[in-house]
Amino acid sequence: MMQSNAYPLLKPWSLLLAIAALVACFAACTDAGRTAEVVDLVPRVSGLPDTVTFAEVAPIIRANCMPCHREGQAGPFPLVNYTDMRRKARTIRKMVVNRWMPPWPADTAYSHFLGERALNARQIATIAKWVDQGSLIGDTTNLPPMPTTKDATMSGMHPGTREPDAVVWLPDTFHIPGDNRDRFIIAKAPFELPRDTFLSGVEFVPGNRQGVHHMNGAMISYAKGAKQDVYSGATYIDADSTQSLDAYGDLLLQNDDGTWPLLTPNMVNYLPGLSPPIYPPGIGGYHIPRSGAFLMNTLHYGPSMRDTLDRSRFNLWFSSTPPGRPMKELQLGTLGMSPVVPDLVIPPDTVMTFRTSLLIPADISVLTLNPHMHLLGKSFLAFALTPSGDTIPLVRIKEWDFRWQFAYTFPTMLHVPKNSVIHVVAVFDNTRANRNNPYDPPRTARAPVGAHMRTTDEMLQFFVNYVDYRPGDEQIGLDPE
Ligand code: HEC
Structure with missing residues (x-):
């Protein structure tokens, strides 16, 4: 599909006109107009209660929205209690009837996956009716108890997953200058654990979700007694501007005798929305040493127009069983x-x-x-x-x-x-x-x-x-x- 390129000089003007029309619409297109457009998208289902109250809506929102819309997660505001949901009722309605939320890009008519989040027609109609009737609280005595998972996973894709067993922070904060440039950083997050153990999952959680574009991480394992101070050396190295011939050397990753420790490549990666899979015992998993480090070969910060900060972390889930069939x-x-x-x-x-x-x-x-x-x-x-x-x-x-x-x-x-x-x-x-x-x-x-x-x-x-x-x-x- 080609767009016409016949009038290149006119293009900026047509764009300005489009923007003008858009601005005019923001001013003039009333809520009534938008609601009219949206009403047709509400699925028609029979058998909804005459009055829909919070008791019907809360379980839907808590199962499908709260994993991301709560403290410390990716969603921009919490959707946990009645006040949260009532305050956002109109936007919630808009997002669900248009099927923009919850985000689930995979076509559920093609294949099915764990943690699939797509509302069915009845759930969408229930939410829409609740909002249309004024977001009533109703009788809450029969509400199921609040789910107790707190800070489980970054994108909330594993709502049932328990809290991490350990958290490894990057030792320092990174300053992202507001110069609108991409930055490719090599970084390390050293750790010392009480003992050698097994890992069923590891997850990178960006401190600054706007800033971090992606991350590729490996794990370094120090043999017992091979390195006294795993915290020595730099935390962040700018791969583009470093003068050193050996950026990894500046991180002081070597063993005390100068040899290189064991490296498990590609162990933990991050992209927006990506949550690492955690498998049942017997599949995948890792051995994690008492002392080691996560090595970020690439910690990519996207261009930023203003100065900001980032301090990211790794969530670890331990396992009592040794690694299973190799992934x-x-x-x-x-x-x-x-x-x-x-x-x-x-x-x-x-x-x-x-x-x-x-x-x-x-x-x-x-x-x-x-x-x-x-x-x-x-x-x-x-x-x-x-x-x-x-x-x-x-x-x-x-x-x-x-x-x-x-x-x-x-x-x-x-x-x-x-x-x-x-x-x-x-x-x-x-x-x-x-x-x-x-x-x-x-x-x-x-x-x-x-x-x-x-x-x-x-x-x-x-x-x-x-x-x-x-x-x-x-x-x-x-x-x-
Ligand atoms: C996988 C995580 C995730 C889930 C699940 C999720 N959201 Fe969101 N939601 C987000 C993020 C992140 C944003 C920030 C805006 C964006 O990037 O689109 C957002 C934005 C929103 C907004 C604001 C949109 C705007 O333009 O102002 C609303 C309203 C919303 N979500 C409602 C819901 C509802 C209702 C559900 C459940 C039916 C839900 N979300 C499920 C992550 C999620």
Whole structure:
């Protein structure tokens, strides 16, 4: 789809006119007008109570909204008690009838995952009716007790997960200057634990959610007695401006005798909305030493217009069982095991489709999927084609949204037979119609060249976490609860 480029000189004016119209609308389009547009979206369901009160609404909101909308989570305000919900009633109604909240980009008509959050027609109609009737409190004596999970996970995708067993903070605060530049930092978060133990999950929690764009982390394990002071050395190194030939040296990561400690690469990553999967005992997991450090090979701060601060942390969940079957990862697309076809170059004013596919040479059991694109992503589809011609649906995202980079875990292990091919089909929108387009007028976007990616580079990646297949895996549930 091409936008007309015939009148380039007129374009700024048409944009101004559009903005003027928008401003005029903000002033003139009344609430009545908006409500009228929204009413049709409320699903028609029969059998709702004549009067809907907080008692009906609270359980829906607490299960589907509160995990993010509470103290310390990603949501911009709490939705925990009656006052919170009443205050936000109109916006809540708008968000749910338009199906903007709760965010769940994966198409539930295509495949199902753990922690799936999508309201059904009855739930949406219940909330809408409650708001329309004036958000009444009603009789609250029969309300189920408040869920007790507090600061479980960053994005709230594991509402039932217990609180972390330990928290490892970065030792210092990072100052992000307001100079509108991307920053690629190498950082470390040392730790000392009471003893060696096992880990079922680890999660990176950004201190400054606006500032942190992404993070790739590894774990360093010091053998007993190999390093006296794990806290010595710098915490943050600017990878672009460091004068040192050996940034890792400045972090003083080496053992006291100068040798290098054991490194577990790619152990914990962060993207907006991404919550790391935690599996039941017997699958994945790590051994964590008494003394070590999380090494952030890349801690990417996006451009900021004002000076801000960040101090991030790692949440750890211990386990009483040793690591289970080793987790493996396929990475399709940009910087991965399969090329993007055609090359990921998206000229301005185009909507383009790209593909990548990978042959699976042995039987695998798929656990978790993570599709990844940046701001120009429009839609994403992944499926496997078996040698006998069957299609195994993986994930479909009809409307890509950069803010919600979820990791999708299947309810039970998914067997993908030997010699299947995983196919990914992704559409990118580099027109002005894409409201997330970072440039106006649009500019050519491409995959990152060299090691560092900018927010405005594009990517097409698909991560597949799996274990080697064993007969009977199809029956193994992945819910850690
Ligand atoms: C996965 C986390 C998550 C869940 C679950 C979630 N929200 Fe949100 N919500 C957010 C974040 C983050 C924002 C901030 C705005 C944004 O980035 O879109 C937000 C914004 C909002 C807003 C403000 C939108 C605006 O434009 O002012 C409302 C209202 C809202 N959410 C209601 C809900 C309701 C109602 C539910 C449940 C039905 C829900 N949210 C579930 C994370 C979540």
